[in-house]
Amino acid sequence: MPDIATLLEEERRVVEGALDRWLPPPGEYPERIHEAIRYSALNGGKRLRPIIALTATRALGLDGDEIVKSSCAVEYVHCCSLVLDDLPSMDNAMMRRGRPTTHRAFGTATAILAADALLMHAFKLVAENGVDVGASGPSIARAVTDLATAVGSFGMVGGQHVDLEVAGRETIDADTLEYIQSRKTGSLFMVSATVGGTLLGAPNERLAALRAYARNLGVAYQIIDDVLDAEGDAKTIGKDVGQDEGKNTFVTVHGPEAARRAAAKLAALAKSALDDVDGDPGVLVGIADYCLERIS
């Protein structure tokens, strides 16, 4: 097996091509909205969620290539959430991945519309993918409801809402922080890890194992991001650092050392959940280790 960094870079390049291919091409009418959609989705990034989608499907002994559309879908959803988080009424962020945020480049209204269009495109692709692979009605419905739940008021929307509610408070309790991180990051990691197996008919207990892996990895990943942001290594984190200033993160609440320990513990939990995947989860183990190495 090539080392995990090389493998992730190869996967990232494949995903990048697919993300471009499955969007409406440039120049489609209305041009400006399609330009904003492509600007928001095709801007680099580690593409960890689609890579987890492909890798987790393969870990079940299934063909990752069959669910490329769904792996793009979870990344479009992620890009949608970044555009919305950056809005003036939310984090009011200026830069994202080294470029002006979508609302600064296209205006707030177009940014909101582009974000929702990306979200819609994601649902279209998951449903189409289900037909492509001959999935049953309940399997397609499950993939769609999983995605809707991950984004909705009990998922990312709920997490973002609570995050904004507590912004500016002196401190927040550990439960609230855990709620925010599991919903804002964990929810989409979970659906990323299971969408392939769901459409391809994997048994529930193996999907449950992947869900446990992804939930723990997602929260670990968020804590690692908080550590990197606090320590200000722009090169490693790949976005403007110090963005979390004034926000309550795991680091501000518990301190950097506790954050490191929590991330390590969650990564270990994620890996141990893979015992029940009953396939070949080697790359998923490697991804967990790789995430953790960023702060070690």
Next chain:
Amino acid sequence: MPDIATLLEEERRVVEGALDRWLPPPGEYPERIHEAIRYSALNGGKRLRPIIALTATRALGLDGDEIVKSSCAVEYVHCCSLVLDDLPSMDNAMMRRGRPTTHRAFGTATAILAADALLMHAFKLVAENGVDVGASGPSIARAVTDLATAVGSFGMVGGQHVDLEVAGRETIDADTLEYIQSRKTGSLFMVSATVGGTLLGAPNERLAALRAYARNLGVAYQIIDDVLDAEGDAKTIGKDVGQDEGKNTFVTVHGPEAARRAAAKLAALAKSALDDVDGDPGVLVGIADYCLERIS
């Protein structure tokens, strides 16, 4: 058959109850976002889209009661679009159905999140509904992609985007106006009229007839709204009139008489499309006549 106004009012009351029942109950955590969701969805309104969903399903000889969840879904999508249209960055509307708009009552960020949560809830309900009725994989996928397409960059998002682009221009050409109205209103009418038949396995040619009905009715309905807005009868239109001031509508582009004629022509086209429904489309005919009566 009772007269159409009585029938629509009865349907409206049934729909209103279902819309309440299928939302997360008040008090669910995070409370404020669920309050905003309920505020945005349970605010009166004519509920024409869910009524069309139920009525069109029955016109095919199928059981409307089986697709109540999907009929709620299209109304949640409509409510989502109203919240977004009203935002400060879009129409900056103050009042909606006699109450402060969602962003004025809850703040802009919560309004955006509530709108997206409603959208997600709609997809969840359509998928669940598909399982309830034992729909096939391709049928569920079709219902989901139809809804996603109706909302996305080739549907409502595209229509709203072009509408904002042309706002403030002296005039717009007839094609652009037709594009805006067919996307902003026609798209969701089409999926409303077909979602039941799609999930319950109706043949494509009958769904195509319903789609033609709904598309023409949707644009007629929008033109009728424009006429009522321009003529300022607040009681009939049920929202603040004069909202369209400064906007290009069918009335400002073609004048009120041409608008009346166009609405009548589109309603006639809608009705004639029903010849191919091959069932009992009496109520759908009644709905088209009823819409037209509002300006006669």
